[in-house]
Every structure is written in C-alpha cells, then in structure tokens.
Amino acid sequence: MRSWDSMEDFEAFLDGGGLVEPDDDMPDAYRQAVFRFIELHANSEYMGGLTERDWIAKAPGLTNKLTALAKTQDEIGHAHLLYMVAADMGVKTRDEMTADLLAGRTTFHNVFHYRAYSWGDQIAIAYLVDAAALASQQAVFKNCSYGPYKRILRRIIAEEGFHMRNGEELLLKMAKGTQQQHDMMQEGLDRWWWPAVQLFGPDSPPNDVLLRWHIKSERNEVLRDRFVQKMVPQLQAAGFTIPDPDLHQDPDTGRWVSGEIDWEALKAAIAGRGPDSERRLRDARNAWDGASWVRDALDEAAAVPA
Amino acid sequence: MGETEPVTAIEPAGHPAETPGARELVLALADDELCIGQNLGWWIAVGPFLEEDLALTSISQDELGHARALYGLLGDDIDAMAYGREPHEYLCAHITELPCHDWAETLVRHFLYDTAESVRWDALADSSWESLAAVARRAFAEERSHLRHATGLLDRLLRTDAGIAYLLPLFDQLAPMACELFDAPSGCSDEALVAAGVMSSELGNQRARWQDIVGDALAPAGYQPQWPVADPEAAASGGRAGRRSPHFAALHAEMVEVLSIDPSARW
Numbered sequence: 001m002r003s004w005d006s007m008e009d010f011e012a013f014l015d016g017g018g019l020v021e022p023d024d025d026m027p028d029a030y031r032q033a034v035f036r037f038i039e040l041h042a043n044s045e046y047m048g049g050l051t052e053r054d055w056i057a058k059a060p061g062l063t064n065k066l067t068a069l070a071k072t073q074d075e076i077g078h079a080h081l082l083y084m085v086a087a088d089m090g091v092k093t094r095d096e097m098t099a100d101l102l103a104g105r106t107t108f109h110n111v112f113h114y115r116a117y118s119w120g121d122q123i124a125i126a127y128l129v130d131a132a133a134l135a136s137q138q139a140v141f142k143n144c145s146y147g148p149y150k151r152i153l154r155r156i157i158a159e160e161g162f163h164m165r166n167g168e169e170l171l172l173k174m175a176k177g178t179q180q181q182h183d184m185m186q187e188g189l190d191r192w193w194w195p196a197v198q199l200f201g202p203d204s205p206p207n208d209v210l211l212r213w214h215i216k217s218e219r220n221e222v223l224r225d226r227f228v229q230k231m232v233p234q235l236q237a238a239g240f241t242i243p244d245p246d247l248h249q250d251p252d253t254g255r256w257v258s259g260e261i262d263w264e265a266l267k268a269a270i271a272g273r274g275p276d277s278e279r280r281l282r283d284a285r286n287a288w289d290g291a292s293w294v295r296d297a298l299d300e301a302a303a304v305p306a
Numbered sequence: 307m308g309e310t311e312p313v314t315a316i317e318p319a320g321h322p323a324e325t326p327g328a329r330e331l332v333l334a335l336a337d338d339e340l341c342i343g344q345n346l347g348w349w350i351a352v353g354p355f356l357e358e359d360l361a362l363t364s365i366s367q368d369e370l371g372h373a374r375a376l377y378g379l380l381g382d383d384i385d386a387m388a389y390g391r392e393p394h395e396y397l398c399a400h401i402t403e404l405p406c407h408d409w410a411e412t413l414v415r416h417f418l419y420d421t422a423e424s425v426r427w428d429a430l431a432d433s434s435w436e437s438l439a440a441v442a443r444r445a446f447a448e449e450r451s452h453l454r455h456a457t458g459l460l461d462r463l464l465r466t467d468a469g470i471a472y473l474l475p476l477f478d479q480l481a482p483m484a485c486e487l488f489d490a491p492s493g494c495s496d497e498a499l500v501a502a503g504v505m506s507s508e509l510g511n512q513r514a515r516w517q518d519i520v521g522d523a524l525a526p527a528g529y530q531p532q533w534p535v536a537d538p539e540a541a542a543s544g545g546r547a548g549r550r551s552p553h554f555a556a557l558h559a560e561m562v563e564v565l566s567i568d569p570s571a572r573w
Contacts, residue, residue, distance in 0.1 A: 066367055080356040173573065300468075
C-alpha cells in the first residue's frame, strides 16, 4: 500500500503518470470522485442495455439479431466489469449501487432516458451514441490515473469500436436502401442527434478535478466539437441531414459550428425527467425486485454445504 | 427477403440427407433452436443479476447459431427459412414457443430443453449425413456449458425452500410438454433414419434416455416427473405436425416486424 503525505505529493504522482491501485491510501476526495465517475459509467452501460433490448427481438434477420444480441451483451458485460471495479473501491457494494440507481439516487447518461422507436433508432444509437461514448472513453483511457479503470477501459474501447463500425455499416445499408429505409434512418438521426451531442456535457468548468486528477484528459467542449466535425460530413455524404437548422461551416476555418445546445434537455434527462426515464427505471426495478427470491435463495444455498 | 424457398436438395442422390424425413427432422430442430434463441434473448438486461443476463444471452446466441447452421444444411437463404415461412410450415415443439418471462419458468425450460438437446445431438454426432454430424458435434460441445449453467443453478436452488416452491410446480407443467421435443415430424420415419445411419437411436429411445437424466437430476429433491405415455395421435396434431401454439403468433410477429415493413429491402 502506498500513501502520500499531502495532496500536492499525490497530484505530483498523478502528473508524473502514476497509476493508483485499489489498496493504495488515496486521498478520500480522489476516491469519491473516481468512484462516482465509474458508477455513472456502470449505470449507463446497464441502462444502455435496457434501452437497446426493445429492438433485439425485432432485429431483421438472423445476422442482425446475433449482432444486436452480442452488442447488448457487451454493454451488460461492461456494466458488470465496471460495477466490480467500483465495488473494489470500498465506497459502496454492488447491491448498494443497484439500489441507489433503481431508487433514482444516482444517475445515468442522458441518452438512455430516451426511447428507441424504430430499427432506425437502434442504428442511430450504435452510430451516434456509441461513437460519442467511444470518444469520451478514449479520452479517459489516454491518461487515466486509476489503474483498474484504465485496464478495463482497454477492453471496453475495443468492443465499442466494433459497435460503432457495426452502426456505420448498418447506416450505410439504410442510406443505400429503399425510400422507406432512408426515411426511417433520417427519423432515427433526427431523434438521436441532439441527445448524442449533449452526451458530452456542457463546457468543462475551469478547474475540473476530473481533469486535474487525470480521469478525463480532454475538456467536454473539445470532445464535443471533434464529434461534430467527424459526424456532419459522414452523415451528409450518406445523404442524411442534421436536425440543426443553425449548423453552418465557419467560412474562415471550414469547421462546423452547431446551433445553440439545449442544456435543459440534458439536465432534465439526467434528473430522471427524460422522455423514457420512468419506463426505463420501472423495467429495471421490476426485473430486480421480481427476482429477489432467486438472489436470496442462491445466497442461502451458498451458506449451506451441499 | 423473397418468397418462401422450398427445401431443395443440395446433396447428390443417394446421400443420407435424401432419406425420407431427414430434412424434416433437421428443420424441426432448427425451428426449435430459432424459437428458444429468440425467447432467451429477451432476458438481456432483465435477469436476476448481471451474470445471469450474460449467461442467458450467450446461450441465446449459441442456440441461434445452431439454428443458422441447421437451416444452412437445407439451403442457402437462411433468413427465408427462419423468417419467411407460414406459421403452419414451422415444426417447432410447443415448449420452445412459450415466452417464459418468469425467470423460474425460463430456468426449468432451459434445463429440460438443454438436457433433451444433449441427448439428440449425441444421437446425431456420428450421423452418416456428415455435415449434420459436424453441426451436432460442435453443438454438443457447447451444450455442456449450457447444461453446467442450468444444473448448477437448479441444484443450488432445489436445496432451498423457495427454490422448491417456485421450481417443482413448473416441472409438473413443463416436463410433460417437453416430451414433444422427441416427436417425429410428420412424414418422418425415425426407423428409416436409424437404418440409414442419419441418427444412432430412435426418438422413443432418446426420449427414454432424456427422462432418466431429468429424473436423476430431480431425485435429490424427492421429485419424479409424471411422464405422459407417448401418443402418436397427439404427435400427429402437435407442433411437429405444423400446429402452432397460441404463443407463436406474437413470437413470430416480433421476429418479422421489421422484415415485413418492406419485403424488398435488404437490412
């Protein structure tokens, strides 16, 4: 177990590229901040799985069904890994994290407070949301100071990369498909563009401890801008429009400039007042509460030798 | 997706696949896997705990993979076979069509189905239809992990009062129903299939072997399933004869919802 005499020493260790491990005597403020960040990530992967599952049963054809199942299984697998890493920090147990999530005491990303209304929405999630999530996670991975989180992010990022490429492939199929497919995809993009842009969050505060402690490596606005620069030309080239009437190219720099972002929508979603927040949490609660006898009985069986 | 493709010969004449009933048997097994895989996939993100979500979704993918491999023995357009047929053309056993949105039901069905599968894959592992034997051997290997999952949970839960209260009544209901997994599809003579080396044992023998396995697993809980007497007449009007249970319509409607939006589209 390592310990540091002062926050200055600890921050110097972080600035030098040091990796903090669970049994280190890390400053409590760091432990809490990293824990909350990982818990939010875990909750979001779990709720993302719940958002996507509506369309697995309806996925068109066996290959798409298998891919959709594998993708959502990856998300639940990420939640599983993240909850274990978070639990190892000794702040809350896995059951406590689940209870807090289901009671609305903790949050998950804005995008998973929305509903997927069509197969086009399902593709928009893979294409936009997975790309946005991947960009954020890559930025965390690059300079992440918490060892266990950095190590599982390597795997998560590899898998999210597959999801995004799957999203690209399916989006291009819709782009080249029938008029109905094209319309379905455009509607999906219309519904998911802004939530994906908002996912990056408002501009980072000037003295963001997550940046100072090397959890994040880039400011929210930088990641958000990079996403817009990448996505706009790709979507336009595929024949789709961006649902932002004020979007324009800066004549001097050639960079795409978004219209005003509605941060109230982000705040409302995260506070559990998003369009589908209630159903999402209700589904999760029903599943968790309905199977409490299974968990209790398995605990009971584990306590008694066979 | 095009019109329903007839099940066409892709093997030379005289091949074991040409034995009367061989293709119908493979189609029935593929349809079982398709429905089971579809129903197990429902559990993603809503299982009793995350590890169980992951396990059931893995098994779902395996079963759908088996469906794909089995349809692939019958023709090239796998989606047309999986999703393009009329309900009466499916040959699945009714137990595979049950939604089982209660986890205890899913566990009991999973145990009954995967023990049955292990018996039937074993009976096909040395099939004279070599590509079927290859599918069976691969599936049999995967079945071991499915069975470890099912029996591991069942054994532990049946040591508790709650487990006994939730699970045993479901065996009363589902074990007799699962016997249909060993009914022959209409027009399929299992004696002929055994004679041609497509299967190593008749379906009645497979069923008896499966009932022993199930009985042995439940004996420690002091329970013996009440097995119905095999009834050829009931079989002739059941799932293997193309008669669908009341659950099939909703299951099928979900499977084809997007596909039916535009039959000319490629997804």
